[in-house]
Amino acid sequence: MSFRCRFTFFLLLWVCAPSFAQVVKLSNNKICHTPDSPFYERVKRFQRFSSLQDCLNEGGRLPQITPSGHPSTSNDRQYSRDAFGRGWSDSDKDCQNTRHEVLIQQSTTTPVLSSNGCKAEHGRWVSMFTGEVITSAKQLDIDHVVPLKWAWSHGADQWTNHKREQFANDPINLIAVEASLNRAKGAQGPDEWLPPKNECQYILRFKRVLVKYSIHTPNNIQSMVKRCLDK
Structure with missing residues (x-):
């Protein structure tokens, strides 16, 4: 493998590394968000977990699913x-x-x-x-x-x-x-x-x-x- 190819290969690894490092986020309202959640990037304050099961074991729960098939936001079922x-x-x-x-x-x-x-x-x-x-x-x-x-x-x-x-x-x-x-x-x-x-x-x-x-x-x-x- 040429130097140029090796450089390109390692550059791609470096660029893609963050996606492999993504973790399950436990939001403040105790919802577990995996990287494929449409709200994943919106959750800024969270506790990190390496797996969904670890998040659920800590008392988290999965997002609600609306009739449209999409996860609901915390506002859909806010505490009262x-x-x-x-x-x-x-x-x-x-x-x-x-x-x-x-x-x-x-x-x-x-x-x-x-x-x-x-x-x-x-x-x-x-x-x-x-x-x-x-x-x-x-x-x-x-x-x-x-x-x-x-x-x-x-x-x-x-x-x-x-x-x-x-x-x-x-x-x-x-x-x-x-x-x-x-x-x-x-x-x-x-x-x-x-x-x-x-x-x-x-x-x-x-x-x-x-x-x-x-x-x-x-x-x-x-x-x-x-x-x-x-x-």
Whole structure:
């Protein structure tokens, strides 16, 4: 092979190399984009994976397919709190919605209710996040252990409305904690945010909810679960 041919050959390899180096992109809304995805080049902020399976194992999902046969964008099925029901439900129609039923159930003393019996106002709550004792319901939020938005991006967007509303009001997924910490947590999973205390209790509770609702556990969270169980 002549020098000119060898040079041309290696030049072609160098030019084509980026296409071979392309990786699977996990976007911020947890969608796995392979190089043949029409949105691949548009995804600028992402986590890199060497294979589609690795991306899916990390909690990613495939793009939605529209009736036209093309993948949908994230805007087609954007998260909305209303997808999980309009606020706290009162399924037994006793005037106490889910928030106040959780407060009543989790108070370690008989709570003081409002004059109409519909709301818990005072009691004794021990926060899972800090271990602190709180006596005023006004200082508490009801935390979704597995946040609704997190669940949405990990498969709940495919559930029925009934299942989503059940999930949002399921006591297994609800704990009374300091409002400030609940809002600091936001929609983050335990790989992004942990409470100041009782970390393993929180991680195992998170896993328990995932199992009940058949939500895939990302590898990094499963590793956290294993570390807690091995202690």
